[in-house]
Amino acid sequence: MALLQLQKDQPFSLDLTLSCGQVFRWDKNPDGWWYGVVGNHVIKIRQDGAALSYEGVPERFIRHYFSLDTDLNAITASFDCDPYIHSAIVQCRGLRLVRQPAWECLVSYICATNSNIPMIRRRIATIAQKFGTAIEFEGKHFYTFPDPSSLGDSCPATLSECKLGYRSPYVLGTACDIPDEKKWQQTMVSLPYEQARRELMKLKGVGPKAADCIILFAFQKYEAFPVDVWIRRIMREHYLKTLSEDSALTGWEYDAIRRFARQHFGEHCGYAQEYLYAAREG
DNA sequence: ATCCAGGAAAACG
DNA sequence: CGTTTTCATGGA
Numbered sequence: 056m057a058l059l060q061l062q063k064d065q066p067f068s069l070d071l072t073l074s075c076g077q078v079f080r081w082d083k084n085p086d087g088w089w090y091g092v093v094g095n096h097v098i099k100i101r102q103d104g105a106a107l108s109y110e111g112v113p114e115r116f117i118r119h120y121f122s123l124d125t126d127l128n129a130i131t132a133s134f135d136c137d138p139y140i141h142s143a144i145v146q147c148r149g150l151r152l153v154r155q156p157a158w159e160c161l162v163s164y165i166c167a168t169n170s171n172i173p174m175i176r177r178r179i180a181t182i183a184q185k186f187g188t189a190i191e192f193e194g195k196h197f198y199t200f201p202d203p204s205s206l207g208d209s210c211p212a213t214l215s216e217c218k219l220g221y222r223s224p225y226v227l228g229t230a231c232d233i234p235d236e237k238k239w240q241q242t243m244v245s246l247p248y249e250q251a252r253r254e255l256m257k258l259k260g261v262g263p264k265a266a267d268c269i270i271l272f273a274f275q276k277y278e279a280f281p282v283d284v285w286i287r288r289i290m291r292e293h294y295l296k297t298l299s300e301d302s303a304l305t306g307w308e309y310d311a312i313r314r315f316a317r318q319h320f321g322e323h324c325g326y327a328q329e330y331l332y333a334a335r336e337g
Numbered sequence: 338a339t340c341c342a343g344g345a346a347a348a349c350g
Numbered sequence: 351c352g353t354t355t356t357c358a359t360g361g362a
Contacts, residue, residue, distance in 0.1 A: 076343065168344040174360065175343080220358030225345085262345045283343040304344080305353080332343080 059107040059114055059123075066127050068149030069102040075150055075333035077272050079163055079176045080183070080200075090192075092183070093120055094156055095199055097192040111192070122151045122275075130277075134320040134327040139293045143334035150333055152272060152326060157240045158233070159200040160273035161258075164265040165225050181217040182206070182226075206230040225260025232258055248276045263309050271325040279325045280316040282309050285335050286328060294319065 061067055073081045073089055081091035088101045093112075100109035100117070109117055118124055131144045159179075166178045179200075186201035186209055206214075207230035214223055233239045243251055248270060255266035267281035282290070282304065290312050291298040298308065313324075320327040 164343075165345095167342095169342065169357080170344085170359075171342040171361080173342095177360095218359065221346090221356090222358080260345070264344060268343070281343070284341090285343070307352085 056108055056110050057114060059109065059117060061105040061107065061123075063105075064128060065123065066149040067102075067107075067121065067123060067151060068147075069100065069107070069121075071147050071150040071333060072121065072153060075147070075329060076172055077329060078153060078155065079172070079179045080159075090197070092190070092197050092199060095188075095190070097190050097197045099192075120154055122154060125151070127151060130323050130326055131330075133323050136320065140320070140327055140330065143330040147330050147333045150330060152275070152277075152329060154275060155273045156200070157243065157269070157273040158203060158236045160269050161229065161233075161255075161261070162200075162206075162226055164268045165229060165258075165260040166219055166222055167268075168222065168260070168262075168265065178217055178219055185209075185213055185217060203230040203233045203236055207234075222260060225258075228259040229261070244274055248278050251276065252279070263306070267313070267325075271328070277323040277325040278317055280313040280320075280328050281325070282312045283332075285332060287312065289331050289335060290316070 069089065070083070073083070073091070078091070081089055083089050088099055091098050091100075096112045096116070098109065098111040098117075100107060102108075107117065112120075127149070135141050135144055162182070163175065163179055166182075167175045183198035183200050186205050187198035190197045190199065206226065209227075211223075211227075214227065217223075219226060243254065246254060251270055251274065252263075252266045255261050255269055256263065261269070264281050264283055267279040270276045270279040271281060284304070287298070287304055287308075291300070295312065295315060298312075316324045316328065
């Protein structure tokens with residue numbers, strides 16, 4: 056068991072960070088410990104005030120994954136520009152965007168379309184269980200997320216057990232389009248936002264929303280502003296009151312919303328998006 | 338039954 | 351070209 060002491064000027068909420076909907080593979084036990092699989096590691100972690108207790112990975116891994124070295128106060132200050140976002144910032148103090156493994160993030164958001172969070176979590180868990188590698192930890196089995204070739208070579212019958220519905224061929228096709236996970240990841244991080252977005256949208260099952268989520272959560276390009284039905288509702292009610300009430304989100308509207316957000320919240324508008332999403336009330 | 342959920346592809350004018 | 355329809359799944 057290792058201990059990490061957070062600094063006073065380093066706000067962090069493990070609970071908000073792991074339960075705000077950006078990740079799908081973390082679970083909290085009633086005793087307060089979070090368990091998750093990141094890459095090839097099972098991580099066990101809990102927070103008591105400014106103290107983080109953890110095991111499974113070295114400290115530098117924790118710092119990197121949870122973005123503990125980014126100046127969160129500076130980031131939230133950069134988009135703290137109106138009363139509504141201000142209240143979200145106060146309400147979600149300590150929420151950080153984590154650095155998700157890119158391939159898993161990509162598949163996660165292909166599986167997320169027209170679906171809800173519990174369903175997404177179940178799909179990702181089943182994919183890992185069927186195609187990943189088992190890791191034993193505290194007598195229980197955890198599963199790594201399978202690499203592209205493991206999924207690409209999978210038999211369709213087993214994949215259908217993951218209940219992806221019409222998303223199955225998208226996941227399969229994308230697995231075949233990305234033979235080299237590491238090379239793909241390196242290429243993507245080097246591209247500027249708009250270019251990375253266009254590249255991602257070439258993949259089957261990746262539209263504007265999924266592309267923006269992947270860019271934000273896996274590549275830390277904080278100018279991405281994913282617009283889902285919740286964000287559209289919030290933006291319509293508090294920022295773009297001229298938007299029509301019907302929930303259809305056209306391509307033109309999506310661009311109008313993300314461009315407004317980029318201008319209004321600034322270069323970290325993606326971070327602002329996650330605060331808006333986390334502070335949403337049903 | 339009907340509607341909805343971190344949408345996107347395919348079909349249609 | 352922009353717009354509408356369809357898609358599979360399960361919970362409310």
